[in-house]
Amino acid sequence: MQTIPQQIVIDCTNLTTREINQKLKALAASESIPAKLLNPAGRHNLAVGITQIAIAIDGPVGYYCGGLSDNVNIEVFGDCGWSVGENLMSGNITIHGNASANTAASAHGGKICILGNAGPRAGISLKGATLIVSGNVGYGSAFMMQQGCMIVCGDAGANLADSIYEGAIFVGGEINSLGADAKLEPMNDTDWQLLEQELSALNISARDYNFKKVICAKQLYHFKAKDWGNY
């Protein structure tokens, strides 16, 4: 009797990025068997431009992991480089480690969870996705965020939410400073419910943190000469 594989294992050691991604795409096109990548060794551009796949990556990855993808479930057991989940459309990307700069840049939908710290410019140009960081985020995070939700359990660096349009950022720790046109708004019950729901899935209790909510002050929605000092 033929045995049905529970997981396809791909060892990246002697494969080019092209070959790895081609294998993943073939897998995504055929059946929904989860793939496991071994020895990624910090390689850039793994699992980019891919749809409908579940991948576990055993080790650190470089830039753009899961970038330009849709309806994916990617878990990385290690740290990741710049722009993880860039332009994600839907699905989940979870990093069991730290993330470098530009986490979830321009991500439209889905959820990106960093179970460690994220570097500067996390959630930059976020367009609707949910970004959760259990640790801290660096300076310039949520710059020009347009929509979506960012939850940071730890501290946020300087100029958080500079030039944000819409969406909300929740910070459990200290905020170094807010950027242009960002303001604090009191937390309400719906906010706490959202946080509890999102964080309980990660075994984090929202009430353990002193969450603050940052939104757009909408003072700079229109370009007015008198506002120049605010930029």
Added chain:
Amino acid sequence: MDSEKVLKTSSTYTPEAIAAIQERAELGRYMIRGYGAFRNVPRFDDLVFLTTSLTRLPLEGYREKCTTKTLIGTRYAQRPMELDIPITIAGMSFGALSYNAKVALGRAATLLGTSTTTGDGGMLPAEREASSKLVYQCLPSRYGFNPTDLKKADAIEIVVGQGAKPGGGGLLLGQKVNKVVAGMRTLPEGVDQRSPCRHPDWIGPDDLRIKIEELREATDWEIPIYVKMGATRVKDDVKLAVKAGADAIVLDGMEGGTAATQSIFQEHAGIPTLPALVQAVEALQEIGVYGEVQLVISGGIRSGPDVAKALALGADAVSLGTATLIAMGCNKPVYVEDYHKLGTEPYHCHHCHTGMCPVGITTQDAELMQRLPIEEATTYVANYLQSLVMEVQSLARACGKSDVHNLEREDLVALTLEASAMAKLPLAGTDFIMGQS
């Protein structure tokens, strides 16, 4: 002496300078406008062709074949862009341009076998349908940029900058951000929309290299990747873009048009198209990729001779923005009272940013847009492109070439010392090259 008064004009405080000071005194800010640079710069008009007589033989003007096929993106892409003519339509956003204008550009480009380009704001489905060859821009804003549309593209253009505003971002004023435009850009309706000046997910050329690999992986290395830049430090920028893996360079000189930017950028930043082209060709030659990495040049190109001279100086193709809008009717002396409402006159209008374009091109107002019937606009643009190609072919044949890409530097001389220096061509009637002889 006749008693008529001689009015003296200050060369420092010209009428334009006075108006500019007084306008800023009223506004309390810098001036924003559409179009490209107004100032006079050395341009292709300052060069002339040495056609043929005894030393070279011409081809028969009205009969002999002169081919115009153009390939862009042959370096890595499995499916390079195959164009019937060396003229492409530049990226102009849906938002800056009306729906009708975008569709007409697509249809006209398709009729001529060339490509058109999306713009800030994403891919309009009707534009994809209208354009047989569509270049999908990846801009700093990433408005409307998504993997689904990426897979429908025939080429990708990573926009680093534009000639009209090198180093500057964009500003689409709220009056143009209607429901559809706002929806495509994930923005609140009616808000003045800023386009950032740098990409969110990469900063330097080393990152760009990885970004290019990401885009190639996402599109299975099938389609070419262009890198578009505003002309400033051309030599270094071109070399870095090549090193980062670009299949083609799109270089936009300071005359390049825009729908809205600060006029100080248009008049005081970047270098003109002519020297930019010459430096870009030199850069490609210096690193041994001339011919392998194609060069598309843009900024103020509006006639067949402009195109022919750009090809002769080493460009593989040119890209047109403003001129195609003019072909559709931009600045036409119709609906004159609406020009007056904007405080301007036909032939002088550069009020694209207001969204009140009297001829329905740079507007999102449904009523104004009706003034631009798609079919008529398509015909005008297609006719215009065709006339340009015929002009290029005529000049090429007169230079003895059976392919427009065989035009060469040898075929040109300069009329002014500035053009001689910038194009590194001899001054007409002499062996003198300014700065080199």
